[in-house]
Amino acid sequence: LLLASVLLISASPALSTSPCHGGCAEVDSMTEAVAGQGFLLGCISCKKREEVPARTTVDWHFKPLQEDKFRHIFHYNHPTADILHEDFAERLRWQGTLNTDVQVGAVYIHNVTFNDSGTYRCTFHRTLFLPVADMWVVVEKEVELTVVSAANRELVSVVSEILMYVLIVVLQLWLIVVLVYCYRKIWDEHEAREEKKAQKAQEASVVF
Structure with missing residues (x-):
């Protein structure tokens, strides 16, 4: 839930603010998906200075279990989102920032299968468009995804x-x-009332 809230806040250009205002937080992605369901692959890279304009592209690569090489599966260059591998055709959807200055690079996987387990x-x-000269920054993050048949309940x-x-x-x-x-x-x-009634009745009979 926390990740989803951060993604919703950061994905909107109108709501995206600097980290000091709480608009961007680098929350780790969940790592367990359920086969047959959807899953949000989270990936966030916040800028340290929001006032600096920037243009960002995001690439996703996937390395299945028991394999050594990564496959290039997705590329986002606003406003274009391209699925680059047939195994993920029709199954990936961009869920990140909807402008050129991307800070949330999340993608959603539809209909997860056991073959989606991996890195x-x-x-x-x-x-970064700086006054003196442009600066190029590369940030990489990895998610180890495990696909299970049923969700494990948290403690x-x-x-x-x-x-x-x-x-x-x-x-x-x-x-x-x-x-x-x-x-x-x-x-x-x-019982107390009945006892009082009995006493009064007894006292009355004695008088008469």
């Missing part, structure tokens, strides 16, 4: 669910205790 490398080729989720059930049980027990206490209190008050 993904995203590369930012950034040209936090499991603990939260256990605590929820424990809380429900405790509340039910507390409610039972409260009901028993209230019932006994009402019953004691009823």
Whole structure:
């Protein structure tokens, strides 16, 4: 969720701001995908100085398990997004910044398969337009993706669910205790009233 929020903020030209304003944060990508579902490959490279104009292109390469070489699978040069490998044809969609000054280079994989397991490398080729001379910067990041048949539940989720059930049980027990206490209190008050009535009746019979 955090990554998705950052991507949504940073992907919009109108909302993209400098790191000091919290508009860009280099959050790591998730690394586990479920076969048959979609998966967001995250890759973020924030500029240190937002006021410096820049133009950036992004390339994605993929190295399957048991292989030594990377395959060039995707290239983004705003506004053009090109899928460059047949294994990913019709399955990749650009989910990054929608202008020339790219800081979020995420791509979305549709219909993930077990063959998609491996190492993904995203590369930012950034040209900074400085007053004196242009500067070229290259940033590389890698994501080790594992494809599983079913999502593994996170420990936090499991603990939260256990605590929820424990809380429900405790509340039910507390409610039972409260009901028993209230019932006994009402019953004691009823017994006290009946005892007073009996005493008054006895005193009245003695008088007469």
